[in-house]
Amino acid sequence: MFDYAERRRHLGERMESEGIDILFLAPSADLEYLTGVERDIPNFGEASYAHGWVAGAFFRPGAEPVFVFPRMFVAFHLQQNLPDGELVVVNETDDGPAIFDRIARGLGATGTGSTVGRSCARTSGERGRLQRRLGADPRALHQQGRGEHAPDHRGPG
Numbered sequence: 001m002f003d004y005a006e007r008r009r010h011l012g013e014r015m016e017s018e019g020i021d022i023l024f025l026a027p028s029a030d031l032e033y034l035t036g037v038e039r040d041i042p043n044f045g046e047a048s049y050a051h052g053w054v055a056g057a058f059f060r061p062g063a064e065p066v067f068v069f070p071r072m073f074v075a076f077h078l079q080q081n082l083p084d085g086e087l088v089v090v091n092e093t094d095d096g097p098a099i100f101d102r103i104a105r106g107l108g109a110t111g112t113g114s115t116v117g118r119s120c121a122r123t124s125g126e127r128g129r130l131q132r133r134l135g136a137d138p139r140a141l142h143q144q145g146r147g148e149h150a151p152d153h154r155g156p157g
Contacts, residue, residue: 004084007034012061022107026056027077035065035083049073051096057085058107068103070096 011034015023025031032039035057040047049055049070057065065085069078074089088103090096 002036004034004036008059008065011059012063015059016061021060022104023059024056025059027073031057034059035067035085036081037067037078037083038081040077047072047076050092051090051094054090054096054100057083058103060107066103066107068100 011023015021025034027037027039029039031037037057049072051070052073054068055070055073057067059065065083067083067085067087069087069089071089071091074087088099090099
């Protein structure tokens with residue numbers, strides 16, 4: 001069995017040393033490594049759920065993760081394998097942006113934040129809103145699996 005708590009403890013130490021208050025990870029190898037929430041098997045299609053962009057977990061140093069998933073993700077991907085930490089389920093008729101904002105503000109997302117994962121926002125507009133909610137620098141993207149910030153090379157504007 002993997003020691004996910006120890007992995008998260010190391011993440012928390014790294015976040016503190018880098019001055020990062022809050023980290024949001026979309027479903028990815030990184031999220032699986034830290035929590036055991038399995039990523040999807042590669043396929044030629046893509047599941048698209050209402051409020052799918054909220055899927056992931058918030059991490060803070062010294063605290064359990066807070067998971068935010070659409071109801072359909074919980075039903076079809078987690079099933080009975082609930083991860084350690086708090087789980088917030090966003091229903092199809094819920095106001096996803098308002099719920100995400102409430103959670104981010106409740107976790108103190110007013111300092112330095114970071115986002116990881118291409119699936120955390122399907123459009124550049126959603127990505128920008130997500131980064132602003134976390135206090136992340138909107139001119140930087142966190143490259144999944146590389147652990148470093150890189151500029152957004154889409155050009156000006």
